Amino acid sequence: MSSTFILTNFGLRYVGELLKTDALARSQVEADTRLLLDLYTGLTAPDRDDDLHRDLIARGLIERVSETMSRDDIDLRYHRNPLEHVERIIVEFTTCCNFNCAHCYNATVPRVIERDVAALTAAADTLLAIGLRRFDFIGGEVSKYGTGWLDLARHIRSRSADSIIALYTNGWWLEQQNFWAAGHTYADVPAYLVDLKAHGVSHITFSLDGPGSEHDQSRHQPGLYDRILNGLAQVRAAGLQPRVSLLARSLEPYSPRFIAWLAEIADRVYDFPPETARSERALRLFEDRTNSFSHFIDIGNGAACGENGFRLADIPDDRLYCRGFYRPAPSLTIKASGEVATCRITNAGEGYGNLHEQPLIDILNHLQEAFVFRLHAERRLADYRRFVDPEIFGNAIGHLCTYRAILTLLARRMHEEQIDPDDGAAIRRLNLEVARLTGHATGQAHGQNHSTG
Numbered sequence: 001m002s003s004t005f006i007l008t009n010f011g012l013r014y015v016g017e018l019l020k021t022d023a024l025a026r027s028q029v030e031a032d033t034r035l036l037l038d039l040y041t042g043l044t045a046p047d048r049d050d051d052l053h054r055d056l057i058a059r060g061l062i063e064r065v066s067e068t069m070s071r072d073d074i075d076l077r078y079h080r081n082p083l084e085h086v087e088r089i090i091v092e093f094t095t096c097c098n099f100n101c102a103h104c105y106n107a108t109v110p111r112v113i114e115r116d117v118a119a120l121t122a123a124a125d126t127l128l129a130i131g132l133r134r135f136d137f138i139g140g141e142v143s144k145y146g147t148g149w150l151d152l153a154r155h156i157r158s159r160s161a162d163s164i165i166a167l168y169t170n171g172w173w174l175e176q177q178n179f180w181a182a183g184h185t186y187a188d189v190p191a192y193l194v195d196l197k198a199h200g201v202s203h204i205t206f207s208l209d210g211p212g213s214e215h216d217q218s219r220h221q222p223g224l225y226d227r228i229l230n231g232l233a234q235v236r237a238a239g240l241q242p243r244v245s246l247l248a249r250s251l252e253p254y255s256p257r258f259i260a261w262l263a264e265i266a267d268r269v270y271d272f273p274p275e276t277a278r279s280e281r282a283l284r285l286f287e288d289r290t291n292s293f294s295h296f297i298d299i300g301n302g303a304a305c306g307e308n309g310f311r312l313a314d315i316p317d318d319r320l321y322c323r324g325f326y327r328p329a330p331s332l333t334i335k336a337s338g339e340v341a342t343c344r345i346t347n348a349g350e351g352y353g354n355l356h357e358q359p360l361i362d363i364l365n366h367l368q369e370a371f372v373f374r375l376h377a378e379r380r381l382a383d384y385r386r387f388v389d390p391e392i393f394g395n396a397i398g399h400l401c402t403y404r405a406i407l408t409l410l411a412r413r414m415h416e417e418q419i420d421p422d423d424g425a426a427i428r429r430l431n432l433e434v435a436r437l438t439g440h441a442t443g444q445a446h447g448q449n450h451s452t453g
Contacts, residue, residue, distance in 0.1 A: 003064040005045040005053065006074055007036065008365040010130060011061035013083045015040040017131035032056060044074070060361035082367045085329035088134035088164075089127055090344065091120065092336045093146035097139055099170050100301070102218045103209065103247060105345055106140065107300035108439045112336045116356060117148040123334060123360040124156050133160055136205075138168040140336065147183040150199040157200025164290060166203035167196065168245060171224060174231040189231075193238035203290055204235045205243040210250055211261045218249075232268035242269050244285070245292035262286075298398035299345055299405060303439030309398035312390075317382035322404055325349065325376035326367075340364075342372075346437045348405035351412055371415050372408060384411040387421070389431040393440050402438070409434040 007015065015036050031052055035045060039062065045053075047064060056062045065074075094113040095106055114120065124135070135156055142149050153165050173179055177188050186192040196204070206228045209218035215225040235242040244265055251258040262282035266272070269291075272281055285291050298305050328342040333349065335341050338356040340363050343349025351372040353363030367373055375381055384407050397403045413419070413430045420426070435441040 002067045003047045004067045004069070005039065005047065005056075005062045006065055006069075007039045007078070008060055008063045009081055009083050009367060010126070010361050010364050011036065011056075011063075012040070012078055012081050013130040014061060017129075020131070036061060042071070042075075060359075060365055063365065080327070082327055082373070083130065083364060085327060086132065086332050087330040088136060088332075089124075089132055090136045090138055090331050090333040091149070091152070092138050092140070092333060092344070093142040093149045094140040095336045096145040097141045097170075098144055098172055099141065099219055099221065101170075101209070101220070103249065103296055103300075103302045105297055105300040105302065105439075108303075108441070109300075109346055109437055110337075111140075113145055113147065114336050114338065115148075116338065117152055119338065119355040120152050120334065121155050123355055124152065125159065126360045126364075128156070128159050128163075133162060134164040134166070136166045136168060136331075141170055141172065143167060143169045143173060143181055145182065149182060150196070150201075153201055154199040163200075164203060165201050166205050166243065166290065167201055168205045168207065168292075170219065170221075171206050171228045171231055172221075174227040174234075189234065190238065193235065193240060197238065197240055201240065203241040203243050205245050205290075205292065206231065207245045207247070208265065209247045211257075211264070214250060218247075229265070229268050232265070236269075236271075241290070243288070243291050244269065245294070246285075247294050247296060249296040295399060297345060298402050300439045302398075305398065309396045310400060310403070311396045312385075312388070312403060313395070315400065315403065317385075318379070319400060320381040320385075320404060320407065321376045321379045322401070323376070325408075326373045343401075343405070343408075345401055345405045346409070348372075348408045372412055375408065375411055381407050381411065384414070387414070387427050387431075389428060392431050392435045406434060406438060406440075409437060 018033075032055065035052065035056065039045060045062075053062070095109055096111050096113055097104075097106075100107065135153075137146065137149050137153065139145065156163055156165055173181060173192060174189060179186055179192075181192060184195070186195065208225070208228065209215045212225050216222050232242040232244075246265075248258060248261070251261065259279060259282045262285050263278040266281040266285050270281075270284055286293070296302060296305075298309070322343070325342050333341040333344050334355065335347070335350060337350075338354045339347075339350040340352045340355070340360070341347075341349035342352070349372070352367055352370045355363075381404070387410055388406060393406060410430055413433065414427070417426070417430075419430065432441065
């Protein structure tokens with residue numbers, strides 16, 4: 001059967017980014033770029049075994065498809081490019097952490113630290129080539145355990161001077177002296193901030209779980225909230241951009257207390273004129289997309305706290321699938337294990353490929369073939385509802401994403417191990433394995449907690 005060429009996922013995004021620049025106007029268009037532009041504008045190219053086509057295949061920009069693939073099918077594939085809406089990359093350098101926060105959804109996953117910085121460096125170059133300019137380094141606590149992450153940050157900065165490179169941190173290092181952080185010893189916080197800036201870090205994002213004592217209780221760290229508020233100003237004074245990642249579990253959104261809390265934080269993050277209204281200060285945090293906001297999700301340490309939740313039997317099938325698994329937006333995650341993921345909750349979003357086994361370009365170009373992609377894109381998650389063991393997970397959950405994660409993890413394991421749907425013992429075993437990742441492994445204890453709601 002004869003074949004033709006089309007753009008890959010990576011190639012389509014690459015050409016789209018190329019067209020946003022004036023690169024085409026600065027010089028004569030080379031043969032490889034002309035071919036890419038032809039494919040981008042709707043033409044196909046006959047299969048040829050020459051240096052030009054071999055080079056573009058090796059660079060991951062074009063791929064062979066059957067010549068019987070219709071124009072409409074090609075257009076649909078282009079319009080459903082899973083890389084279209086990706087704006088930032090989350091690099092989970094480690095799952096190790098020096099805290100054990102009350103809400104942590106990574107609390108029960110294996111503890112690993114990325115050691116292959118070269119693989120991440122190659123991945124960063126791939127992502128920079130398609131216009132990605134925001135890289136968020138998270139954990140765990142990457143500032144303490146992420147040995148090598150600063151070298152990667154410096155590499156990204158050397159390739160892209162306008163990138164946003166953010167460190168997400170719990171702030172353990174504030175007010176410390178002679179402390180060890182990710183392989184280096186620093187005399188004090190100013191010395192640490194100088195080194196972060198020298199390595200290309202532009203933003204430091206502190207996690208906050210509520211005002212004052214609420215945050216300190218969530219983090220089990222008395223006085224941490226005040227240290228972070230003082231640290232925000234200290235970061236700004238050092239020429240870096242302070243930002244926050246907020247989890248407001250106990251506060252009613254848009255309530256006066258909520259607005260007052262946001263305004264208090266905004267005063268430390270930004271330089272407002274004195275007459276700026278409280279509501280305007282609070283709104284600035286929301287409008288600035290370099291801040292983060294998240295919901296409490298009853299996974300990990302929060303698995304026993306699914307209060308005021310959803311009864312599983314009442315959740316419609318069409319609420320189960322998540323488009324983030326096949327049209328990730330705004331972020332894509334590289335997990336500490338090397339897995340490429342679309343969802344950050346436990347390991348539910350993994351399964352697209354591992355950087356330790358193949359280049360990122362190959363993973364990106366075959367996202368549509370991944371089981372978890374098809375599971376959600378084809379809306380087949382409901383097929384696995386009957387396999388969730390209520391004795392382990394209970395009859396209700398606090399957040400819809402918790403149920404999605406459980407179903408995705410269970411479905412993926414059944415697929416990978418080719419489990420017979422009638423093999424009750426094997427399915428029970430997989431339920432327990434999933435429960436250990438999601439924090440529900442205490443079985444009946446959690447089941448009783450979740451049985452109301």
